[in-house]
Amino acid sequence: MLQLESRVVELSLQKLKSPQQVYIAYSGGVDSHVLLHLCAPMSLLQNKITAVHVHHGLQAVADVWPIHCRSIAEQLGVDFIDIYVDARSAGRESPEEAARNARYDALKALLSKNDVLMVAQHREDQLETVLLQLFRGAGLQGLSGMPEIMAFGKGVLLRPLLNTPKQIIDQYARQHDLNFIEDPSNQGIDFDRxxxxxxxxxxxxxxxPSIDKTVSRSAVHCAEASELLSKLACDQFKQVYQTKDATLSISALVKLDVAEQALVIRQWFASLGLKMPSRAFVLRILSMIQSPFGDLRLQNQKHTIRRFRNSLFCVPQQTVELPEQGVIWSNSEAPLDLPDGAELKIAYAPSGIDQSVWFRSHIDVRFRSGGEKIALPNRDGRHRLKNLYQEADIPPWERPSIPLIYLDGRLAAIADLWIGSEFYCENKPGCIRLIRSQKNKNRKGHDECVLVD
Structure with missing residues (x-):
């Protein structure tokens, strides 16, 4: 029978830059104990290893496990930390998913750039993962199972034992007489895994008998096919994606066949940092292209899919309370925070609002109540805001939170979109221009093409 040696870990580490710090997820069970035992004496990891035990707080018996794990880490001469997390399920999360998310969130927070987290998942874990994904109806990405290396927080997650059979790990533990924890919950069958x-x-x-090996090989084939498909999806996505407002162009989308449209929709979700939708939900989105109907809500993701003109929008479901009396902008040289999370600030420009008028006026910011009109430079008459918004292709759900700037009680500007003719000046130094922008906008760029399903 094959022997497990530290060379397995070394080969995995060779695929990375030299790590700054190496954290080993150490539950105290046989698999993580074997991994820690393999790594502790390695010269290239000296003074870099920290064993990390995450206590989920789900079993009373687990309260003594951090003591055991700390003792083993001290015996092996490596640093040790324990982290307590709240792994109780919230919403529609399964208990397994809640525990995994809590554990991974805690571990991600540890890593800095060039740090590595090692976990002891092995070939039978890969088999279980692929089977679970298959039973859930996953596509190629899901059937690719777990990668050996992946980005994780600011660092990298490494699975050096991923191609190692479970029996080899158990054999190593017996040969070295390792003292590991037996988690009684592992013997139950309540959880899917x-x-x-x-x-x-x-x-x-x-x-x-070799199913773990053959399924692992199939997972590699799926991963290769998924990577090729992802590249195709990226190319098509860039033709359809509209960077300005993170929307999809319907006219560009309909030029693709249905399978390609579904790929683009999934890539869109990935670019927005959302969980992948089901196939049925993707088909419902695509049906909006052919025959528009009501909005589609994304359950548990607090977003809604909406169509407006030639675009598909993915809009956060947020309730913004707009003050009826508006907001006084007392220090108009400083940015003003708006209720929808945006900010309004001024800049100096050759045209805009006359600064002499701006700085001597009482400035307040209000929100649409209905019936507002404004006269615009070089245009006849007064214009209803509703008509201006329609001309500018501003979606209806965005209109209520657009700030209206009043100077001494008179409507002077509509955000950074229009300036009233009686306040407008040009070809003068230092005119006031308004700038409205979102703060802390955490949206992935469309060049980050990572297809997930």
């Missing part, structure tokens, strides 16, 4: 591990996989291995 435990059910697979304890009931289904043993039966499958009776019939196909």
């Amino acid at each position: 435990n059910f697979l591990r304890n009931e289904i996989v043993p039966l499958l291995k009776q019939r196909w």
Whole structure:
């Protein structure tokens, strides 16, 4: 039988730059104990290793595990930290998902640039992952299973034992007489992964003894195909994506066939940092292209898919309370925070509002109540805001939060869109221009093409 050696870890580490710090996720179980035992004596990791134990607070028996883990880390001469998290399920999260998310969030927070987190997932874990994804109807990305290396927080997550059989890990533990924790919850079948591990996989291995190896190979094939598909999706996405407002052009989208449209929709979700929609939901989105109907709400993601003119929007579901009396802009040289999270500030320009008028006026910012009109430079008559918004292709859901700037009680400007003719000046130094922008805008750029399903 094959022997497990530290060379396995070294080969994985060679695929990375020299790590600054190496954190090892150490539950105290046999797999993570073996990984820690392999890494502790490695010369290239000396003074870099920290064993990290995450306490989920879900079992009373687990309260003593950090003590055990700290003791083992001290015996192996590595640093140790324990982290307590609240892993209780919230919303529609499964208990498994809640625990995993809490654990990963805590571990991500540890990593700085060039840091590595090692986890001890092995080939049977990969088998279970692929089977779970298959039963959930996943596409190529899901059937690719777990990658050996992936970005994780500010650093990298590494699975050096991913192609190692479970029996080799157990054999190593016996040979070195390792003292590890047996988690009693692993013997139950309430959770999907435990059910697979304890009931289904043993039966499958009776019939196909090498199933973990062959399924792992299939996962590699799926990963390669997924990467090619992702490149195709990126190329098509860039033709359809509208950078200005993170929307999709419907006229460009309809030029693709249905399968390509679905790829673009999924890439759109990835670019927005959202979870991938189901196939049924993607098809509902595509049906909006052919026959517009009501908005589509994304359950548990607090976003809504909306169509306006030639664009598909993904709009946050947020309730913005707009003050009926407006907001006084007392220090008009400083930015003004707006209720929708944007800010309004001024800049000096060759044309805009006459600064002599601006600085001697009482300035207040109000929001649309209905019936407002404004006269514009070089245009006849007074114009209803509704008509101006329509001309400018401003979506209806954005209109209520557009700030209206009043000088001494008279409507002088509509955000940074229009300036009233009686306040407008040009060819004069130091005119006032308004700038409205979102603060802390955390949206991935459309060049970050990572297809997830």
